[in-house]
Amino acid sequence: MIAQGHTLPAVSLTKLTDDGMQTLTNDTLFAGKKVVLFAVPGAFTPTCSNAHLPEFITLADKIKAKGVDAIYCVSVNDAFVMKAWGEQQNAEEIDMLADGDASFTKALGLDKDTAGFGGVRSKRYAMVVEEQVVTGLYIEQDKEFVVSRADAVLGKL
Numbered sequence: 422m423i424a425q426g427h428t429l430p431a432v433s434l435t436k437l438t439d440d441g442m443q444t445l446t447n448d449t450l451f452a453g454k455k456v457v458l459f460a461v462p463g464a465f466t467p468t469c470s471n472a473h474l475p476e477f478i479t480l481a482d483k484i485k486a487k488g489v490d491a492i493y494c495v496s497v498n499d500a501f502v503m504k505a506w507g508e509q510q511n512a513e514e515i516d517m518l519a520d521g522d523a524s525f526t527k528a529l530g531l532d533k534d535t536a537g538f539g540g541v542r543s544k545r546y547a548m549v550v551e552e553q554v555v556t557g558l559y560i561e562q563d564k565e566f567v568v569s570r571a572d573a574v575l576g577k578l
Contacts (some may be wrong), residue, residue, distance in 0.1 A: 422530030425558050429550060430528035434518040437500040445518065451553040454490040457578075459547040459569055460531065463539055464498045464506035468566055473545070474510050476571035481514035484571070487578035489549075491516060497523045497532075497542050531560065547574045 423429070429447055436443045450456070459477060461469040474494060477484070481492055493516045496503060500519035507517035526532045526543040535542045547569035549557035557577050559568040567573065 423548075423555060423558065425555050427555050429553050429555065430525075432525040432528045434495065434520055434525055435500040436516065436518055437504040442500060447553055450491075450493065450518075451550050453552065454550075455488055456491045456493060456550045457484055457489050457547065457574055458493040458495060458550060459571075459574070460495045460526065460543040460545065462496070462533075462535065462542045462545055464496050464502050465509075468545075469496075470506070470510065472566065473569070473571075474506075474512060474515070477515055478510065478512050480571040480575055484575055484578065485514075487575070489578065493518050495520050495525065495543065497521070497526055497539075533563075545569055549574070549578065 429451060431447050433444050433446050436445060461473050463469060477492055484492060495518045497520050499521045503517040503519045520526050523532055523541045531544045531546055532541050533544050545561040547559045548555050561569050
């Protein structure tokens, strides 16, 4: 499992933009940047839609004021779903990134099988990444929502 001090594995994520589908590598996403990345079990799900993503939207300016170049939301959903969810939530300050086949999530060791809910999904977590190295990692216990909240991450920056 990924840990603080580890370099992120080289796995691509996708993003749907007005110019079409983009495949984004670690170099594109993390090289030369300080990034806050948070992951949710599923787009449009209750805690993710009512709290996790909205809190990061609300605090995006304060997070970026701490020297963060970008905020990424990742979910094991396709890029079409992530784009629609971002639009529905007015997540203009957040890059909505898709891990459609869970390859990024699995490479981090942060996957979980939710069986009938959706199969392989991501654990809920947040991390701070500087130059592709994890400098802060906040993984939730099952059914908890404490350490990966936007205000908790902001307090660690």
